[in-house]
Amino acid sequence: MAKIDVSVETDDKPAPPPKHPNTCPSCHSHYRDDELEAALWVCRQCGYHFVMRSRQRIDSLADPGSFVEEAADLHSEDPLHFFDLRPYTERLAEAEMSTGLADAMVIGQAAIDGRGCELAVMDFAFMGGSMGSVVGEKVSRACDSAAERGVPLIAITSSGGARMQEGILALMQLPKTVAAVEDLRDAGQAMISVMAHPTTGGVLASFATLGDVLLAEPGALMSFAGPRVVQQLTREKLPDDFGLAEQNYRFGNLDAIVPRPELRPALARLLRLFDAPV
């Protein structure tokens, strides 16, 4: 199944990247761009789910023309003037250039099969989907937007965890998003969480696991601590499915594992179920 590739919050080193982004890391089948796109970035041979970009995800779920993005212009600041081997500001600029996004999350109003919802979709390509102030603020605003419009929130996560370069303020995005989801809950709206590979660290330990319904994609890593950290600290032999969606499902941490081609109909069904009687 899926090879674990990165965890930002832990001291895992990323696995060596596949030779080509269109080569399946699991069975080594190779695809053209249009083939992968047509298959929703799922390997036709072995079912491996490639990491999906946020715009593609939204296109695959929202009714055509229904998506209205919100808070697109929010940008990260650099409150700590963080500098490791390179300045944080440089890493941000580079991520913005390479992804065309302002940060690791896109939020907005949408409809799925004719029913309104709020979408909050993470993008792993932007600094490993790490959660800093902008991601936290977007979750917060998505909760308010859903509450105001009386629609459910659908959060699709893909993140290595909290963004170290924002220090303690990154950690504070955990309680911030938790508080926002609680306000949404008090407003009587549902939240559906879809955890894509990988949903780890601070995102797993905050809003992602607070949905009324918890879904995951096949093979998604969903561990709080990375496999290498666990192995180094405990010297335990890790089970083959350590931290994966399948293990989480077996232990009762998930409602369902939904393969990507079935996600849109599953979400449409849930939106019908949560739709209050008129």
Next chain:
Amino acid sequence: MPPSEHELRLRQRLSRLRNMPLLGGAKLSGELDRLQRQLDRMGEEATDEEIWQSVELARHEQRPYTLDYVERILDDWFELHGDRGRADDGAMIAGLGKLDGRTVALVGQQKGRDIQERADRRFGMPNPEGYAKAMRVMELAERHGFPVVSLVDTPGAYPGVSAEQHGQGGTIAASQAVMARLTVPTVACVIGEGGSGGAIAIALADRVLMQENAIYSVISPEGCAMILWRDAGEAKKAAAAFKPDAAHCLELGVIDAIVPEPQGGAHTDHDAAARLLGEALREAIDDLADIPGDELRRRRRAKFRSLGVFA
């Protein structure tokens, strides 16, 4: 630096702190007096060396742990055990006691003193069962109107196979959600290491305090150094970069006040450290006691929802 210039900078810093919304409240002037004294002592922005000293003091093996404070601050302490499902996690303490005649519920991570106790308590790194115990006792406090005090002292939540199987991430989220729903006054204090998700799980409180030499951070200095510098030996550099010390947390609005420690650090005099912590906890609970529960909850959520820096 000549004294006049020093005073000027201090005044500027204080005026910035005065304008911070988080410091509003009945005892504002008292807080500022205390800050003034602290800033007098600290003077300038903490240097890299001072930040590392905080890391070392926060982890000092003679530093008072949760139960050391419990026995000095609370009367009639009654420890409560178990999560009512799977286990009793020694890395998390929970119980009831009297703080100045008022019953409070206390939760907090507990490190061990000797090798056996350290192993038993997993160095203060709770399993999901530990957070489940804390949640159970916080809900008990809610039912009976007891204020909740949490003492944070953990390198992080335990990274183990069974911890992951039993939903470590989801439990940390659930524990924060419980705290976001409480209508009783809540005060958290970081008394040593405030390590990442394992710490924030019990720190979504109305008032968040931090002892002078405690650290509060998104990741351990070693973990950060390993990822960003590819070398755990660069921990000092990492700590200097992400600034886990109390003064920086206060400036960023992440904590509400710094609790002073005896000269040289809390480990030099457990009794004195406990007196200072007890005073701060009492003062915070007194401040919150008259605020209606739903208003407390509203303000608590609004405070955490305001944290972050973006443009």
